Amino acid sequence: MIDLPKVQTLKPKPQPRNFFIWGSPMTGKSYFASYFPNPLVLNTDGNSEQGSAPSIQIRNIRGENGALKQSAIKQLDDIITALQVENPKRSADQQFKTIVIDVIDDICVMIEQAICLDAGVQALSDIPYGKGYAMFNTALQQFVMDLKALPMNVIYISRELSITDDNTGVTTYEPSLKTKYYNIVNGNCDVVIRTKKIGDGQNASYLREVKALRTMYNPANITDHRILQLLESCSGMFKKEDLEKLQQKKESK
Numbered sequence: 651m652i653d654l655p656k657v658q659t660l661k662p663k664p665q666p667r668n669f670f671i672w673g674s675p676m677t678g679k680s681y682f683a684s685y686f687p688n689p690l691v692l693n694t695d696g697n698s699e700q701g702s703a704p705s706i707q708i709r710n711i712r713g714e715n716g717a718l719k720q721s722a723i724k725q726l727d728d729i730i731t732a733l734q735v736e737n738p739k740r741s742a743d744q745q746f747k748t749i750v751i752d753v754i755d756d757i758c759v760m761i762e763q764a765i766c767l768d769a770g771v772q773a774l775s776d777i778p779y780g781k782g783y784a785m786f787n788t789a790l791q792q793f794v795m796d797l798k799a800l801p802m803n804v805i806y807i808s809r810e811l812s813i814t815d816d817n818t819g820v821t822t823y824e825p826s827l828k829t830k831y832y833n834i835v836n837g838n839c840d841v842v843i844r845t846k847k848i849g850d851g852q853n854a855s856y857l858r859e860v861k862a863l864r865t866m867y868n869p870a871n872i873t874d875h876r877i878l879q880l881l882e883s884c885s886g887m888f889k890k891e892d893l894e895k896l897q898q899k900k901e902s903k
C-alpha cells in the first residue's frame with residue numbers, strides 16, 4: 651500500500667536545474683552553456699567542432715533506398731539510456747553533469763522528419779486521423795521528461811525570432827521555437843535566459859538577462875559554486891539583498 655505524506659508545511663530550498671537559453675546568432679548561447687559543470691552537447695548545426703565541450707551530432711540518416719537508416723528519435727533514446735545506465739558507473743570526474751540541447755528547434759524538426767520518413771509521407775498532416783501530430787507530441791514530451799528525470803542540469807538552446815508590427819513599427823523578440831513546442835519544453839524549465847551582444851568585433855560585450863523564473867531563487871541555496879557564478883552573471887537572477895547577504899557571509903568567514 652502507498653504511504654501518504656504527512657500534512658505539513660515544507661520549506662524547500664529550490665535550485666534551478668532546467669534552463670532555456672535563447673538569443674540571436676553569435677550572442678554567446680553555446681559559450682555560456684559550455685561553462686556549466688561537465689557538459690555533454692547534443693549538437694544539430696554541425697558547428698560543434700568549434701566548441702570546447704564534448705558533443706554528439708544528432709541527425710537522421712537515410713539509406714540508399716531513401717528509408718531511414720538512423721533515426722534521430724532512436725539516437726536520442728539511446729543517449730538517454732546511456733546517461734541513465736552508463737554515466738553513474740563512471741568515475742566522478744568522468745561523469746557528465748550537464749546536458750545541452752543545441753538547438754532544440756532543430757531537434758523538433760528532426761523528430762518530425764523521422765516520423766514522416768518512417769511513415770513514408772511528406773508531412774505530419776499526411777498521416778491520417780491526426781496520428782502524426784500525436785506521435786510527434788508523444789516523442790517530444792517523452793524526450794523532455796526523460797531529460798528532466800536525469801540527475802543532471804539540462805540546457806535547451808533556441809534561436810531568436812524578431813517580429814515587427816506593421817502598424818506600430820515596434821519590433822519584439824521571442825524564441826524561434828514554435829509556441830506549442832515552447833510550451834512543452836518550457837513547462838519543464840526553471841529559468842529562461844536571453845543572450846544579447848552589444849558592440850561589434852573586439853569591442854563586443856555579451857549580456858545575459860533572465861526573462862522568466864519558476865520561483866525566487868536564493869543564491870545561498872545554490873550548492874554548486876560554478877553554477878552560482880554563472881547565474882550571478884545573468885541580470886535579474888537574484889535579489890540584490892540576497893547577493894549582498896551572501897557576500898557579507900563570505901567575508902565574515
Ligand SMILES: Nc1ncnc2c1ncn2[C@@H]1O[C@H](COP(=O)(O)OP(=O)(O)OP(=O)(O)O)[C@@H](O)[C@H]1O
Nearest residue numbers: 673674675676677678679680681682697809845856
Ligand atoms: N561572455 C563572453 N565573453 C567573451 N566572448 C564570448 C562570450 N560569449 C560569447 N563569446 C564569443 O562569441 C562567439 C560566439 O558565441 P557562441 O558560439 O556561444 O554564440 P551562439 O549564440 O551559440 O551562436 P549560434 O547561434 O550561431 O550558435 C564565440 O566565439 C565566443 O568566443
Ligand SMILES: [Mg+2]
Nearest residue numbers: 679680681752
Ligand atoms: Mg551556438
